[in-house]
Amino acid sequence: MASTPEEFVQSFIAALVMRDLDGAAAMVSEDFEYDNVPMGKTFGPQGLKDTLNGFFGMCTGIDWQILRQTSSGDLTHGIVLNERDDRVEIHGRWTTLPVAGVFEIKNGKLTLWRDYFDKQTIIDVMTPPTA
Numbered sequence: 001m002a003s004t005p006e007e008f009v010q011s012f013i014a015a016l017v018m019r020d021l022d023g024a025a026a027m028v029s030e031d032f033e034y035d036n037v038p039m040g041k042t043f044g045p046q047g048l049k050d051t052l053n054g055f056f057g058m059c060t061g062i063d064w065q066i067l068r069q070t071s072s073g074d075l076t077h078g079i080v081l082n083e084r085d086d087r088v089e090i091h092g093r094w095t096t097l098p099v100a101g102v103f104e105i106k107n108g109k110l111t112l113w114r115d116y117f118d119k120q121t122i123i124d125v126m127t128p129p130t131a
Contacts, residue, residue, distance in 0.1 A: 005071040005078030021049045029109040038119035061089030078105040095125045
Protein backbone atom coordinates (compact mmCIF):
# COMPACT_ATOMS: atom_id res chain seq x y z
CA MET A 1 0.00 0.00 0.00
CA ALA A 2 1.33 3.42 -0.94
CA SER A 3 2.42 5.69 1.88
CA THR A 4 3.50 8.72 -0.19
CA PRO A 5 2.05 10.55 -3.19
CA GLU A 6 4.94 9.30 -5.37
CA GLU A 7 4.31 5.68 -4.39
CA PHE A 8 0.58 6.18 -5.04
CA VAL A 9 1.21 7.44 -8.59
CA GLN A 10 3.74 4.66 -9.23
CA SER A 11 1.10 2.11 -8.16
CA PHE A 12 -1.51 3.78 -10.37
CA ILE A 13 0.79 3.70 -13.41
CA ALA A 14 1.76 0.09 -12.66
CA ALA A 15 -1.95 -0.86 -12.70
CA LEU A 16 -2.34 0.86 -16.07
CA VAL A 17 0.70 -0.87 -17.57
CA MET A 18 -0.79 -4.21 -16.40
CA ARG A 19 -4.09 -3.15 -18.04
CA ASP A 20 -5.83 -3.40 -14.69
CA LEU A 21 -8.36 -0.69 -15.45
CA ASP A 22 -10.67 -1.77 -12.63
CA GLY A 23 -7.78 -1.49 -10.17
CA ALA A 24 -6.76 1.92 -11.53
CA ALA A 25 -10.38 3.13 -11.47
CA ALA A 26 -10.64 2.10 -7.81
CA MET A 27 -7.82 4.56 -7.06
CA VAL A 28 -9.68 7.60 -8.41
CA SER A 29 -12.42 9.76 -6.86
CA GLU A 30 -15.96 9.98 -8.16
CA ASP A 31 -15.24 13.56 -9.36
CA PHE A 32 -11.90 12.53 -10.94
CA GLU A 33 -10.78 14.54 -13.97
CA TYR A 34 -8.57 12.90 -16.62
CA ASP A 35 -7.24 15.55 -18.98
CA ASN A 36 -5.24 14.56 -22.04
CA VAL A 37 -4.45 18.17 -22.79
CA PRO A 38 -4.26 17.99 -26.59
CA MET A 39 -7.12 15.48 -26.85
CA GLY A 40 -9.75 16.38 -24.26
CA LYS A 41 -11.13 15.51 -20.84
CA THR A 42 -13.12 12.71 -19.30
CA PHE A 43 -14.52 12.38 -15.79
CA GLY A 44 -14.99 9.78 -13.08
CA PRO A 45 -13.83 6.18 -12.76
CA GLN A 46 -15.97 5.03 -15.69
CA GLY A 47 -14.67 7.83 -17.92
CA LEU A 48 -11.12 6.69 -17.16
CA LYS A 49 -11.97 3.09 -18.04
CA ASP A 50 -13.86 4.02 -21.21
CA THR A 51 -11.06 6.25 -22.50
CA LEU A 52 -8.20 3.88 -21.75
CA ASN A 53 -10.05 0.72 -22.73
CA GLY A 54 -10.35 2.07 -26.28
CA PHE A 55 -6.71 3.07 -26.48
CA PHE A 56 -5.35 -0.01 -24.71
CA GLY A 57 -7.43 -2.18 -27.03
CA MET A 58 -5.21 -0.98 -29.87
CA CYS A 59 -2.01 -1.82 -27.95
CA THR A 60 -0.28 -5.17 -28.14
CA GLY A 61 2.32 -3.92 -25.65
CA ILE A 62 2.51 -1.20 -22.99
CA ASP A 63 5.65 -0.12 -21.15
CA TRP A 64 5.49 3.26 -19.40
CA GLN A 65 8.68 4.44 -17.75
CA ILE A 66 8.81 7.23 -15.17
CA LEU A 67 12.01 9.15 -15.92
CA ARG A 68 11.75 11.88 -13.28
CA GLN A 69 9.24 12.47 -10.54
CA THR A 70 8.75 14.89 -7.68
CA SER A 71 5.97 15.48 -5.20
CA SER A 72 4.69 17.56 -2.35
CA GLY A 73 2.20 16.92 0.40
CA ASP A 74 0.81 13.60 1.54
CA LEU A 75 -2.05 11.24 0.67
CA THR A 76 -4.53 13.65 2.25
CA HIS A 77 -3.50 16.39 -0.14
CA GLY A 78 -0.59 15.77 -2.49
CA ILE A 79 0.67 16.68 -5.92
CA VAL A 80 2.98 14.65 -8.13
CA LEU A 81 4.72 15.84 -11.28
CA ASN A 82 6.46 13.38 -13.54
CA GLU A 83 8.16 13.02 -16.88
CA ARG A 84 7.54 9.71 -18.61
CA ASP A 85 8.26 7.77 -21.73
CA ASP A 86 4.95 6.06 -22.51
CA ARG A 87 6.01 3.26 -24.83
CA VAL A 88 3.27 1.41 -26.69
CA GLU A 89 3.20 -1.24 -29.38
CA ILE A 90 0.50 -0.60 -31.95
CA HIS A 91 0.28 -2.00 -35.49
CA GLY A 92 3.37 -4.13 -34.84
CA ARG A 93 5.67 -1.24 -33.98
CA TRP A 94 6.90 0.24 -30.71
CA THR A 95 6.71 3.99 -30.31
CA THR A 96 7.66 6.26 -27.45
CA LEU A 97 5.42 9.15 -26.49
CA PRO A 98 7.21 11.67 -24.23
CA VAL A 99 4.72 12.82 -21.57
CA ALA A 100 4.66 15.27 -18.68
CA GLY A 101 2.04 14.38 -16.07
CA VAL A 102 0.35 16.17 -13.19
CA PHE A 103 -1.46 14.17 -10.51
CA GLU A 104 -3.47 15.48 -7.56
CA ILE A 105 -4.38 13.27 -4.63
CA LYS A 106 -7.00 14.13 -2.02
CA ASN A 107 -8.05 11.88 0.85
CA GLY A 108 -6.26 8.86 -0.62
CA LYS A 109 -7.83 9.11 -4.09
CA LEU A 110 -6.58 10.54 -7.35
CA THR A 111 -8.70 13.59 -8.23
CA LEU A 112 -6.79 14.85 -11.27
CA TRP A 113 -4.54 13.32 -13.91
CA ARG A 114 -3.39 15.74 -16.56
CA ASP A 115 -0.96 14.69 -19.31
CA TYR A 116 0.85 16.95 -21.75
CA PHE A 117 2.17 15.41 -24.96
CA ASP A 118 2.43 16.03 -28.69
CA LYS A 119 -0.92 15.28 -30.35
CA GLN A 120 0.57 14.49 -33.76
CA THR A 121 2.86 11.85 -32.25
CA ILE A 122 -0.09 9.91 -30.80
CA ILE A 123 -2.09 10.28 -34.02
CA ASP A 124 0.88 8.87 -35.96
CA VAL A 125 1.10 5.96 -33.50
CA MET A 126 -2.59 5.09 -33.89
CA THR A 127 -2.62 5.37 -37.69
CA PRO A 128 -2.11 2.01 -39.39
CA PRO A 129 0.95 1.88 -41.65
CA THR A 130 0.38 1.98 -45.37
CA ALA A 131 1.12 -1.17 -47.34
